[in-house]
Amino acid sequence: MLSRIAEFADNVLIGANVPLRARLAPLIPLSVVPRIQKEKFRRVLRYVSERSPFYRRRFKEIGIDIRQVHVPADLGDFFTTAQDLRDNPVEEFLCGRPELGFETTGTTATTSKRVYFSRREAADMGRDGAIGLYNLGLRQEDRVVDAFDYSFWNAPFTLRAALDRLGCFHVTAAKIPPAEFYDRVRGYAFNVLFVEPSWLVVLTEIARVRGTWPLKFIYTGGENMSEATRRYVEAEWKTNVYMGYGQTETFGQIGSECPAKRGYHVDDFNLSCEIVDRGDDGYGELVYTTLSRHVMPLIRYRSTDITKFLDEPCTCVLRTARRLAKIRGRLDEMVNCGMGNLSPWFFERLLDDLPEITGDWQVGVVRTGNRDTIEFRLELRDPAAAEPVAQVIKRRVQERIPDSWRNYELKLFEFGFRFVTPGALRTGRKLRRLVDERMRVWE
C-alpha cells in the first residue's frame, strides 16, 4: 500500500518537476525506504513468477515458494547471472511488450546479452536520473553535448530521457574522433560534456595544446576512471569531473556521483541493492533486483562488480539515498596468482600517476615455466623511458605492497614489461585491465 501511495505521489503529484523533487528528497524519512522496497520486491516477485517463463521454471526447479519470500536474502543462493541471459532466449525473461532493445558484450563474453525495455521505462529512468544531474548543478539554461557510443548501448538514451525533464539544449555528437569533436563543437558554447573516460583523456590532450573553454562540469560514464586521471582532466579544464555508474542491464544507470564525489548514490525506490560474498573490508559483489520494471525485470542479478556500501551519510540533498563505493573491479577480473590476490584496482595504485605512460594499460598474468609472470603492457609516450618506468613500478611494489614484494623475493613471480605505442592496446569500448592468460595444463 505504502509503495502504491509513493508511486502515486511520484507520478501524479510531483511528476516532472525536478526542482520540487530535489527539494523533497532530503525530507524522505529513512524508515520508509525499506518498507517501500519490501512491498515492491514482493510485487515484482509475484509478477515474474506469473509472466516470465525463465523465473517460473527456475523457481519451480529449486522449490522456491514465493509466498515465503519477503526480502531478497530469503531467496538464499538463487541469483540471476549474466550467463543466464546468454544461455536463454531473451523472450524467456520478458513479462511485457518490449519497445527498446540493447545489448552488451561485457568484457569476456563470447555471445552478447540482450536487454529489453519499454519507452515508459526509459522515461522513468530519465525522471529519476534528472534529479542526480540537477544535484550536480545542471539547469535548463545549460548547453549539453554528448559523445557517447550509440551502438547497442543505452547510456545515451538514459541521458536523453533525463535531459527531456530538465529541458536543456542538447546536441548528440556521438563517439566521433576527439579531434573532430573539438573542431565541430567550438562554436556552440557548450558548457556541459557527457563523455566516456578514455575518450575524454584524448580530448583533453588536444585541448591542452589548442585551448579549453569554460565548462560547468564534465560527466563520464561507461567505464571506471582513476582518480589520477580525474585530477588531470579537472586541472586542464578547470572544472569538476563526475562519474556515473551503470550497466546495460539497468538501462545504463545504477548510481551517480554527487558534488561530494565520493561514491554513487543509488535509487533505492527502483533498485534493491545487496553486497554478497562480502570480505572483512565490506567489499563484495553488487547484486541488484529491479523493483519497477515491467518488460524485463531482473531478480538478484549478479553485476560481477566489486564494491561496498558507504556508511557515513552524505552532505548533499540526496543524503537519504545510500551510496556505493567506487567500483574496485569486476569479479571476472580478479586473479589469484604468485603476486597475491589481484584486482585492477591493485594496479591502479601503481600506474595511475606515471606521466610517461597513457591511461590505457593492461596487466597480463602469464605462466613462464613454473612461475607466474606479471606482465605490464604499457603505452609509452617516449620510447626512451622504458627502463626508468620499469624501475619505478618495481620500486612502487616494494614500497606500497610489501606482501607482493615479499612474494617476489621468494621468487613466486617475475616481473615482465611490454611497451607499445599510444593507442595500441585498446581495440573495443572497454579495455580489460587485468587478464589471466595462464595455461591450465594440469586440468
Ligand SMILES: [Zn+2]
Ligand atoms: Zn551526495
